[in-house]
Amino acid sequence: MFESEKHAAKLDKHSFLYTSSLSNEEVVKLFLKNQINLDASAIVEDISLDETTIIARKIINALLSISLELYPTLLDKSIEDKVFCASDIPQFSNMETAMYYIPKLLFEERSVFTYSEIGNLIHNCKSEVASKKYGENHAKLTVMMGLACFTKKEGRSAIKDSIITSEFCRLDQNKKIDILQRLCYRIPLIQSAIVSENWRKTLDDKLSVVSESTRHRRLGNCISLISFALGI
Numbered sequence: 001m002f003e004s005e006k007h008a009a010k011l012d013k014h015s016f017l018y019t020s021s022l023s024n025e026e027v028v029k030l031f032l033k034n035q036i037n038l039d040a041s042a043i044v045e046d047i048s049l050d051e052t053t054i055i056a057r058k059i060i061n062a063l064l065s066i067s068l069e070l071y072p073t074l075l076d077k078s079i080e081d082k083v084f085c086a087s088d089i090p091q092f093s094n095m096e097t098a099m100y101y102i103p104k105l106l107f108e109e110r111s112v113f114t115y116s117e118i119g120n121l122i123h124n125c126k127s128e129v130a131s132k133k134y135g136e137n138h139a140k141l142t143v144m145m146g147l148a149c150f151t152k153k154e155g156r157s158a159i160k161d162s163i164i165t166s167e168f169c170r171l172d173q174n175k176k177i178d179i180l181q182r183l184c185y186r187i188p189l190i191q192s193a194i195v196s197e198n199w200r201k202t203l204d205d206k207l208s209v210v211s212e213s214t215r216h217r218r219l220g221n222c223i224s225l226i227s228f229a230l231g232i
Helices: 015-021 024-032 049-065 068-074 077-081 095-109 115-123 128-144 165-169 173-186 188-194 199-209 212-230
Strands: 148-153 156-161
Touching: 024 049, 024 068, 024 173, 049 165, 049 173, 068 173, 077 188, 095 115, 095 128, 095 148, 095 156, 095 165, 095 212, 115 128, 115 156, 128 148, 128 156, 173 188, 173 212, 188 199, 188 212, 199 212
Parallel strands: none
Antiparallel strands: 148 156
């Protein structure tokens, strides 16, 4: 284990300040463990916007510097034993909504959006309940991948851009695909399946915490994410 990893748990909102001294592999490992704070507003009083851009580019470049085939070797094997709850399981209707449209919305509008607003703007849902559910499911996946952060808007659950959202949106399409494949490795449940000997069986076991009908839907979602991450 890297010395920086031993102290990673101590990195709070100032964690961005530490990334400059880390190797690309160390940055990626911390990123995959969700130990790099991606909420730019949490550290705005500490560093300038120009510095956050530099740090965002470092994270993006570090992710791209390591071959996709090596990503499974960067994962912590102990996550295979983690017990997950329903909220940990990705759920979506359209993977592209979470990967492209929501980051694009956050980047272009530079605003905070509630789940209902996302549902209305992207899917034009017919009811408030449908809008909220659609927006929530896809927004949570965007956050899991590191392209958005949770926040509040007038007391309601919402999301905003992360420190890497803008840099991601400026990439060409091929680079976006490369990054998105790597960002899938940031999702804990996906990590747990990939490090196991049989990821399909592991997924089925981990999804036993939800009902049979829900498990069938979410299993398909998880298989899609893993297939995309592995390039198969």
